[in-house]
Amino acid sequence: MNAQKLTISGRVWIHSANNASLGKGKIKILEGIIKFGSLRQTALDMKMSYQQAWKIVNELNSDFENEVVILQRGGRDGGQAIVTEYGLKLLKNYNSIQKEFDIFLQNHSENLNKDF
Amino acid sequence: MNAQKLTISGRVWIHSANNASLGKGKIKILEGIIKFGSLRQTALDMKMSYQQAWKIVNELNSDFENEVVILQRGGRDGGQAIVTEYGLKLLKNYNSIQKEFDIFLQNHSENLNKDF
Numbered sequence: 001m002n003a004q005k006l007t008i009s010g011r012v013w014i015h016s017a018n019n020a021s022l023g024k025g026k027i028k029i030l031e032g033i034i035k036f037g038s039l040r041q042t043a044l045d046m047k048m049s050y051q052q053a054w055k056i057v058n059e060l061n062s063d064f065e066n067e068v069v070i071l072q073r074g075g076r077d078g079g080q081a082i083v084t085e086y087g088l089k090l091l092k093n094y095n096s097i098q099k100e101f102d103i104f105l106q107n108h109s110e111n112l113n114k115d116f
Numbered sequence: 117m118n119a120q121k122l123t124i125s126g127r128v129w130i131h132s133a134n135n136a137s138l139g140k141g142k143i144k145i146l147e148g149i150i151k152f153g154s155l156r157q158t159a160l161d162m163k164m165s166y167q168q169a170w171k172i173v174n175e176l177n178s179d180f181e182n183e184v185v186i187l188q189r190g191g192r193d194g195g196q197a198i199v200t201e202y203g204l205k206l207l208k209n210y211n212s213i214q215k216e217f218d219i220f221l222q223n224h225s226e227n228l229n230k231d232f
Binding site for chain 2: 005006007008009010011012013014015016017019021089093097100101104105108112115116
């Protein structure tokens with residue numbers, strides 16, 4: 001075994017039927033929407049423009065089979081954003097895959113260093 | 117279960133102690149070197165410039181604890197390239213992790229679609 005440790009990292013994406021991708025960044029947007037109930041606040045929190053966040057959410061809605069986020073216009077704070085039941089299911093699945101992937105990476109990191 | 121299938125994809129990287137990364141692209145370079153015995157031929161095959169391939173190989177050599185590729189200058193075809201024993205060990209480990217990761221992704225893709 002070696003003094004200088006090697007590590008393993010990785011990323012996973014869920015893809016729609018037309019191969020659009022849902023990864024870490026978009027998942028963070030969905031979690032922001034759940035937390036703040038607002039796309040504007042989520043964009044602020046993620047230091048991205050509202051336009052950028054809006055574009056991402058709209059692409060998710062059109063690329064995946066069902067609506068992922070409902071955007072309600074108007075009101076004092078520029079309208080509510082709600083993650084749909086379908087969106088919540090995607091989020092739950094992504095996070096569960098990511099959790100098992102973290103264990104996979106951890107185990108393989110340990111094995112890797114045994115070989116060096 | 118849904119008609120429109122969701123899929124999962126992913127990528128893995130091995131990192132050196134100073135966090136330099138070894139992923140799919142660099143692994144392909146190592147495999148090219150093994151196949152052709154030449155960095156020039158490998159670069160040609162991968163449609164990248166020799167300079168680019170040379171830079172990547174040199175970074176691998178300085179970032180990882182041991183030399184990954186030996187470049188021998190001179191000779192009719194511009195010198196041989198040899199993947200070291202250390203490099204072969206990295207390659208073998210990467211490919212074995214990737215193989216298990218493919219199974220991971222396959223299994224989780226199937227489970228994912230059961231939930232939709």
